[in-house]
Each structure stands twice: as C-alpha cells, then as structure tokens.
Amino acid sequence: MSKRFPLRLRDITPRGLYPRSVLMVVLPVILLLTAVTYIFYDSHWRHTSRKLSQTISSEIEFMIALRHQYPDEFDSIREDARRAMQMDVTVLEDTQLPTEQKQLFFTALDDILSRELDVSLEQPYWFDISGYGATVEIQVQDGPDVLRIMAERDRTFSTTGHIFIVWVIGATGILIALALGFLRNQVRSILKLTEAAKSYGRGRDVENFRPAGATEIRDAARAVMDMRTRLTTFAEERTTMLAGISHDLRTPLTRLKLQLAMMEDSEDIRAAKADLTEMSAMLEEYLAFASGKEGEQPETLRFDTLVRDVASGLEGEITLRRMDSVEIIARPGSVRRAVSNLLSNALGFGTHVEVDVIDGPHMAELVVDDDGPGIPTEQREEAFKPFHRLDASRSQNVPGTGLGLSIARDTARQHGGDIRLEDSPLGGLRVRLRLPR
Structure with a gap:
C-alpha cells in the first residue's frame, strides 16, 4: 500500500526563481484588482444603473397613464416628454411586440432593466439595448397598440463605469510591467552568477563577468570570484610543489636504474629492475592523481x-x-x-x-x-x-x-x-x- 503525502504549496508552485518572483508580484495584484473591481461593480456601478433604470421605468409607466387619462392630448404630451425627459415616444397602432429578444454579451444590464420594468409595468414589454448606440429602445404593449420609447442610454444605465475599470487595468498592467522588468534584471544577475559558478567549478573561465544586480548579489559574486582565485592559487602552488617532488623522486630512481644496468645480469637484478619500473609507474600515477587539473x-x-x-x-x-x-x-x-x-x-x-x-x-x-x-x-x-x-x-x-x-x-x-x-x-x-x- 503506497504512502500518501499531504499536498504541499511547493508542489504546485513554480520551482524557478523568476517564475516564483513573477507569481509573488502578479498574483496579489490580480487578486487586489479582482476585489476592487467586484466591490466597485456591486456597490457603485450596479447600484447606480439600478436607480437609473428605475427612473426610466417610472417615466414609461407615467407616460402610459397619461395616454389613458388624456388620449386627445397625448401628442402634445409626447412633445413635452421629448423636451423635458429626452424621451421619444411613438405610438405604433395595431402592432404586436417583437418576438425576438436581443441581449448584450454582458447580460447584467438586461437583468437590471428587466427587473425594474417588471416592477413598474403591468403590460408586456420588449427592449433592445444593443443596436442603437447611444439610445435604448423599449416597446410596451398597450391594448392593440405598441408604445415605442427611445431613451438615451446615459439615462438608462451608468455608462462610465468601464472607464474606471480600464484605468485600473491599465495602471495595473504598467505597474506589473515595471515590476517584471526590475525582477528580470535581478534574476538575470543571479543566473549569470550561477553560470559563472558552474563554469568555475568545471575549470572554465568566464569572459567579461562582472558583479551586477543588488548589493547582496554583487557581494555573492565577489565571494565566488575570491574563492575561485584562492582555489586557483592553491592548485598552482600544489602543482608546483608536486613537480618538485616528482623531480626529486625521479632522480634517485634514475640513479638506481643506471646502477642496476651496469651490474651483471641475474635473477635478482631482473627482479630489482622490475620493481624500479613498477615504482616509476606508481609514482607517475600518484602524481597524476594528486595534481588533478595539471594547469590544462x-x-x-x-x-x-x-x-x-x-x-x-x-x-x-x-x-x-x-x-x-x-x-x-x-x-x-x-x-x-x-x-x-x-x-x-x-x-x-x-x-x-x-x-x-x-x-x-x-x-x-x-x-x-x-x-x-x-x-x-x-x-x-x-x-x-x-x-x-x-x-x-x-x-x-x-x-x-x-x-x-x-x-x-x-x-x-x-x-x-x-x-x-x-x-x-x-x-x-x-x-x-x-x-x-
């Protein structure tokens, strides 16, 4: 039976420094923008639009009531409504309401206007807020006739709320871009330091590497460079010392080889020569192991x-x-x-x-x-x-x-x-x- 471990935050977050930094900057900003947008939409924009739709619905109800009370004077009443309320009312005789209901992609406006019309009117109605630019068309069935009302969009909904959202999104985008640019420069300095440290560890030189970035990154880069200098100096001194030891050890071995070569050949002499040859090979192998890079x-x-x-x-x-x-x-x-x-x-x-x-x-x-x-x-x-x-x-x-x-x-x-x-x-x-x- 496999053992299950609890899900940890690091299991679902990026592992790289730059992605994590971006997440730390972008995620709080997006959450804050979402919260601000929701609060603005719910407490200001939606409330304002509801009040405007309520007003236009009440005015339509009032116009219908005036038509029933003063049918002979309704034409003059319509002219007064056009001047005073910026509302164009037309009577379509012997007409029925359209059957196709048009809606915006953003249906909150439809819902707000529909709810207020339901409260104010008892008659069937139809409206279109998508096809007339700066005006809204509302039709109400009044007996055999239809009252067609053309009202200004500004008097029906709050039309400036999106400007605030655009400004917030634009300002947020600029701030995120600036933050990402700053983070990119800092992370680039860390990545350069990482590559330099890897190259130094593999014995390679890095051309034109200079400490850059924040003070802590520069200090770390200088520490890496100082460490490399000390290690290189130590390796050079060790190689020099080993070269001297090699020379000092090879000299007596060479003398022994010459002395054995001048002696009469025998089983013991051949064994001694073999031992010297093995000692020379062992010396070369020891020095090769100890010297490591050998300055290559x-x-x-x-x-x-x-x-x-x-x-x-x-x-x-x-x-x-x-x-x-x-x-x-x-x-x-x-x-x-x-x-x-x-x-x-x-x-x-x-x-x-x-x-x-x-x-x-x-x-x-x-x-x-x-x-x-x-x-x-x-x-x-x-x-x-x-x-x-x-x-x-x-x-x-x-x-x-x-x-x-x-x-x-x-x-x-x-x-x-x-x-x-x-x-x-x-x-x-x-x-x-x-x-x-």
Missing part, C-alpha cells in the same frame, strides 16, 4: 575521436559499437587519462571489451562493458576510493595501484559529470562516464 585549459574536442584514439593505442580486444559524433568542452589530457584508465581496467579484468559513445540530450556518455568478474553492488562505491583494491576475484594478477577509477571519477566531476558502475550484459562490469556536452 579546457578546449572544444570531439569526444568520439578521443575515445577512438585511446582505444587504438591499447592492446586487447576492444569493439567500438555505437560512436555518436559529439563535442565537449574539457581538458584533453585529463579526459584522455580517464578514458584510458577505464579501458585499461576493462581489458585487465576481461578478455573482451565493448565501447559506446552516446550523444545524450545534455550529456555525452561513454559506456564500457567487459566480460570480467564484475564488482558486487555493495562494493561499487568502495571501488572509487584511492588506493583501494578489491578482493581476489577482481584483482588477482592485475597490476596497478587502485587509482584508475578514482582518477576517472575525479576528472568527470571536475568537468561537471560523473561515473556510475552497473551490471554489463556481457556478464562483467559496465562503466558509464557522463560529461556535459
């Missing part, structure tokens, strides 16, 4: 071409299967060493190796499969530890210092990627190296 500058390179070159330089059965054409920005020497370590490890523990280079949507992938003994799932994280050697099933008669996977993962992470170990369809180990495209 990133450049654009074809990842599939690099893998082909490394595979062609190794002895063993390597099958290149899928080789997508993909470019990456990386330090060529570091990536070449990482790929070489992965292929060498696969060849050392298996008899057949298959390689794929896959152009993913965001990452370039190198997949290396071997048919060796593999690595148990519970020991795969241990395999990445420096100088760590697995049990005999994986390490028997295999030379090395246990730094191959450590160097490869260190290189991948320096470039913003990573390495995963999986089960191979060949029965051994699958190594998946991922680097940003």
Whole structure:
C-alpha cells in the first residue's frame, strides 16, 4: 500500500526563481484588482444603473397613464416628454411586440432593466439595448397598440463605469510591467552568477563577468570570484610543489636504474629492475592523481575521436559499437587519462571489451562493458576510493595501484559529470562516464 503525502504549496508552485518572483508580484495584484473591481461593480456601478433604470421605468409607466387619462392630448404630451425627459415616444397602432429578444454579451444590464420594468409595468414589454448606440429602445404593449420609447442610454444605465475599470487595468498592467522588468534584471544577475559558478567549478573561465544586480548579489559574486582565485592559487602552488617532488623522486630512481644496468645480469637484478619500473609507474600515477587539473585549459574536442584514439593505442580486444559524433568542452589530457584508465581496467579484468559513445540530450556518455568478474553492488562505491583494491576475484594478477577509477571519477566531476558502475550484459562490469556536452 503506497504512502500518501499531504499536498504541499511547493508542489504546485513554480520551482524557478523568476517564475516564483513573477507569481509573488502578479498574483496579489490580480487578486487586489479582482476585489476592487467586484466591490466597485456591486456597490457603485450596479447600484447606480439600478436607480437609473428605475427612473426610466417610472417615466414609461407615467407616460402610459397619461395616454389613458388624456388620449386627445397625448401628442402634445409626447412633445413635452421629448423636451423635458429626452424621451421619444411613438405610438405604433395595431402592432404586436417583437418576438425576438436581443441581449448584450454582458447580460447584467438586461437583468437590471428587466427587473425594474417588471416592477413598474403591468403590460408586456420588449427592449433592445444593443443596436442603437447611444439610445435604448423599449416597446410596451398597450391594448392593440405598441408604445415605442427611445431613451438615451446615459439615462438608462451608468455608462462610465468601464472607464474606471480600464484605468485600473491599465495602471495595473504598467505597474506589473515595471515590476517584471526590475525582477528580470535581478534574476538575470543571479543566473549569470550561477553560470559563472558552474563554469568555475568545471575549470572554465568566464569572459567579461562582472558583479551586477543588488548589493547582496554583487557581494555573492565577489565571494565566488575570491574563492575561485584562492582555489586557483592553491592548485598552482600544489602543482608546483608536486613537480618538485616528482623531480626529486625521479632522480634517485634514475640513479638506481643506471646502477642496476651496469651490474651483471641475474635473477635478482631482473627482479630489482622490475620493481624500479613498477615504482616509476606508481609514482607517475600518484602524481597524476594528486595534481588533478595539471594547469590544462579546457578546449572544444570531439569526444568520439578521443575515445577512438585511446582505444587504438591499447592492446586487447576492444569493439567500438555505437560512436555518436559529439563535442565537449574539457581538458584533453585529463579526459584522455580517464578514458584510458577505464579501458585499461576493462581489458585487465576481461578478455573482451565493448565501447559506446552516446550523444545524450545534455550529456555525452561513454559506456564500457567487459566480460570480467564484475564488482558486487555493495562494493561499487568502495571501488572509487584511492588506493583501494578489491578482493581476489577482481584483482588477482592485475597490476596497478587502485587509482584508475578514482582518477576517472575525479576528472568527470571536475568537468561537471560523473561515473556510475552497473551490471554489463556481457556478464562483467559496465562503466558509464557522463560529461556535459
């Protein structure tokens, strides 16, 4: 039975900083505009329109009553109504009301006028408020005749309420546009800082990057730049120190090699030479692991071409299967060493190796499969530890210092990627190296 978690606000809100900022600005403004519009409509516009419709309905009722009281003088009464009430009354003899009722899209006006006419009149009526521009047509059935009343729209409804709404919406739109422009500038500064930090983390330089935005963002940008400067200085000092150590250690090794070369050949001498050769290889591997970047500058390179070159330089059965054409920005020497370590490890523990280079949507992938003994799932994280050697099933008669996977993962992470170990369809180990495209 699956466990259900309560719905949280962050589950339904945007995750990005800019969308969240926009939501924080726009949502309250829209809610406030809706509330103001509703209050204005309900308390002012609707009330005013109802009073005006009530007045025009009462005047129509009064005109009908005058027609019944003074039928011979109704023509003069109509003239007085035209001058005094701006109401044009026409008698349509032997006529029936229209059967088609016209309505506006905004039916609140129809409802207001209809309600007031129902209160004031006992006779059937018909009206049209959509087709005469500044006037409203109202027809009332009075016996066999129809009274056709043309009244000014301003006297029937409140016609200026929409101006207030337009002004409110316009002013709100301007304020939202200004707020979004300000937010965009601030978020752009944060995004630039984020990209710069990512590039610095991958060993890339960012040209023309300058702190911008609010004071806190500028302070954060300066802190990132200062941190990068300190780390770069530390790496350069470490590389210089390691270069000195390398020189100091290689000198006595070279002297020992020369001394052994001058001695008579024997089993012990050959064993000593082999030990010196292994010591030299171990020294090179230790220094490569400790020096990391080695001062290399990133450049654009074809990842599939690099893998082909490394595979062609190794002895063993390597099958290149899928080789997508993909470019990456990386330090060529570091990536070449990482790929070489992965292929060498696969060849050392298996008899057949298959390689794929896959152009993913965001990452370039190198997949290396071997048919060796593999690595148990519970020991795969241990395999990445420096100088760590697995049990005999994986390490028997295999030379090395246990730094191959450590160097490869260190290189991948320096470039913003990573390495995963999986089960191979060949029965051994699958190594998946991922680097940003």
